Amino acid sequence: RKYRPKRFDDLIGQTTIAQTLSLALDSKRLSHAYLFSGLRGSGKTSTARIFSKALVCEQGPTSRPCDQCTHCQMANEGRHIDIVEMDAASSRKIDDIRDLIEQTKYKPASARFKIFIVDEVHMLTKEAFNALLKTLEEPPSYVKFILATTDPLKLPATILSRTQHFRFKRIPDSDIINHLSHILNIEQIGFEPAALTILARSGNGSLRDTLTLLDQAIIYSKNFVDVTTVTDMLGLIDPNFMRDMFGAVFARDTASLLNYIKQLADYEAEMVIDELIAFLKERLFAQDDINFSNLIIERFFRILSESKSLISINAEGSFVLTLLLFKMMESLKIKEIDEMIASLEADVAQHPMPAAPRQVQAAPVVSHVEEETTAPTQQPVKEPVVAVAPPKSEGELLFEKLAAKVMDRNLQLGQCFAEGFSLVSFSRPLLHLQICAEDTCLQELRSHYKTIIHPFINEIFGPETDVKVDNVPYEKKNPEILEASADNPAEAPVTPVPQIKEPETQPLRHQDEDPNGSGSCVVGCEEKPATPQTPEFDQGAILQDPMVQKAIELFGNKVTIQNKI
Numbered sequence: 001r002k003y004r005p006k007r008f009d010d011l012i013g014q015t016t017i018a019q020t021l022s023l024a025l026d027s028k029r030l031s032h033a034y035l036f037s038g039l040r041g042s043g044k045t046s047t048a049r050i051f052s053k054a055l056v057c058e059q060g061p062t063s064r065p066c067d068q069c070t071h072c073q074m075a076n077e078g079r080h081i082d083i084v085e086m087d088a089a090s091s092r093k094i095d096d097i098r099d100l101i102e103q104t105k106y107k108p109a110s111a112r113f114k115i116f117i118v119d120e121v122h123m124l125t126k127e128a129f130n131a132l133l134k135t136l137e138e139p140p141s142y143v144k145f146i147l148a149t150t151d152p153l154k155l156p157a158t159i160l161s162r163t164q165h166f167r168f169k170r171i172p173d174s175d176i177i178n179h180l181s182h183i184l185n186i187e188q189i190g191f192e193p194a195a196l197t198i199l200a201r202s203g204n205g206s207l208r209d210t211l212t213l214l215d216q217a218i219i220y221s222k223n224f225v226d227v228t229t230v231t232d233m234l235g236l237i238d239p240n241f242m243r244d245m246f247g248a249v250f251a252r253d254t255a256s257l258l259n260y261i262k263q264l265a266d267y268e269a270e271m272v273i274d275e276l277i278a279f280l281k282e283r284l285f286a287q288d289d290i291n292f293s294n295l296i297i298e299r300f301f302r303i304l305s306e307s308k309s310l311i312s313i314n315a316e317g318s319f320v321l322t323l324l325l326f327k328m329m330e331s332l333k334i335k336e337i338d339e340m341i342a343s344l345e346a347d348v349a350q351h352p353m354p355a356a357p358r359q360v361q362a363a364p365v366v367s368h369v370e371e372e373t374t375a376p377t378q379q380p381v382k383e384p385v386v387a388v389a390p391p392k393s394e395g396e397l398l399f400e401k402l403a404a405k406v407m408d409r410n411l412q413l414g415q416c417f418a419e420g421f422s423l424v425s426f427s428r429p430l431l432h433l434q435i436c437a438e439d440t441c442l443q444e445l446r447s448h449y450k451t452i453i454h455p456f457i458n459e460i461f462g463p464e465t466d467v468k469v470d471n472v473p474y475e476k477k478n479p480e481i482l483e484a485s486a487d488n489p490a491e492a493p494v495t496p497v498p499q500i501k502e503p504e505t506q507p508l509r510h511q512d513e514d515p516n517g518s519g520s521c522v523v524g525c526e527e528k529p530a531t532p533q534t535p536e537f538d539q540g541a542i543l544q545d546p547m548v549q550k551a552i553e554l555f556g557n558k559v560t561i562q563n564k565i
Helices: 015-026 044-056 070-077 094-104 126-137 173-187 193-203 207-221 227-234 239-251 254-264 269-286 294-312 317-331 337-350 368-373 394-409 411-420 439-447 449-461 479-487 539-543 546-555
Strands: 033-038 083-087 114-119 143-149 164-168 421-427 430-435 466-471
Touching: 015 044, 015 164, 033 044, 044 070, 044 083, 044 114, 044 143, 044 164, 083 094, 094 114, 094 126, 173 193, 173 207, 193 207, 193 227, 207 227, 239 254, 239 269, 239 317, 254 317, 269 294, 269 317, 294 317, 394 411, 394 421, 394 449, 411 421, 411 439, 439 449, 539 546
Parallel strands: 033 143, 033 164, 083 114, 114 143, 430 466
Antiparallel strands: 421 430
16 A cells, blocks of 8 residues: 555556546546456556546646645545545445435535546446446536446446446566565565566466565565565475476486475475466576477476366376376477487488389380391390370260269169260260160160269269260170271271171060161170070969068968069
8 A cells, every 4th residue: 555556657557548548637538437447456446546636636637636735635645525435345235326326416525526436336236237327327517437346247238338448457477576676675675586576476467466465575584585485475386496396307317206296295286287387488488498398398288287187176186296297207208300300311321222123115126227237146135115005085084083983873883884885085065975785784874874974974074065975786896996996096997897697587676775876886895695584483482481471470461472573
């Protein structure tokens, strides 16, 4: 309380809010209600009192109160009659708000404004909030409301919409440390900077809590604030002890680790894990130890997170700490990526891989004249010629993909497609195919063409593809001629096909075949013997089957036997 700020310039860590309120006072752009929210000890109440003093100062409203006039002195002493402070935690009922509203009806006694500071306003009841709404929205011109809370989410939206909301942020540790050192220098008390760092971290961004801990440390340390005294007072672990323990981890000294674990038994396990995390955070920002690389810190932090989850399920603290430290020691055995690359390069240098086999190129063509000039005893060595298959065209690649897709959809249909369909040519958008298959496959292909094959063609070759299919009779084929004509139709040898006279009693073609179909058959199409007739089944034998008789007993005596081909 001795070092509570009296001016906007004295606020710690809230520069933005102090500047905004100062500009509002200097430009006379004042609102009728303000809401200050933030962490405890972040300066909400102090800012409300400074702002109230700036409003009632005889030279104001001004961002720099004179602190000399009667109004400023009474405001500093907390006895100004026109500055009413109310604790909503203890006065939270509707009757208390009614009394406050009744006071707003009377003009200020001596100042130009009547100011109501309501602290912990989120503690008011629902009825109290409803009673305050109308007055808070349209108060008299001489009334100003300043509401303060640590939990603005509990306030109704109607209250939030009627106020200017200022959010107080967490005070940085660096600002708190500077303020503590300033106070200690004024009080002429010695200190260690590391001790102030521990106090600021323990205050969790609250300046009031940190000042309370500092006052306690001054008394406990007999006017010299050092690390040992602060850690003993707060029940924390000495940073030097932490550094020695991590040294034993890096040295993989199991005996020393067991000794450190025994010493940690006096501390709370969760607090030890928090201190380890804070220590690793300092090492990460300091970058003063080559052992604490980013990768090592990341591994240690994962282990600490897992240990925290074990603590949350009430695991035994000493066991968790033992497991934690030994897992840290084991994690050091994992190699980094650079080390693995260097090790791999060293292995390759010591054991080089065998050379790849040399490719044999085709021997040059030697003319007959050059063969005669060579020595007769020397025989030319024939080197193997590597045959390189010509690259496949786009149509061939897409047709192979089509055949694979049909095979994946239906095995029987895919086999018939591979045997019956062949690619003649493909030039966008025309796809020219041939079909040559026996009756069974032909029927299968025709029945599934519109439902399976044609949609796959549109998917693979494109929806704009125009498909032309030549139906070649199965019995008219000559593979030798077709292979030559497929490769190069212009250079294909013309071989006369012997005419085979069919007997007059030749059966008719299948009803689905094209009667006008002509031309050569596809590559690999061979004649197959006619499908044998399906033998007739003995109905008596079927009825004597034990399973059939059991079915008759279960479902009735009426039995119908059909021969399905």
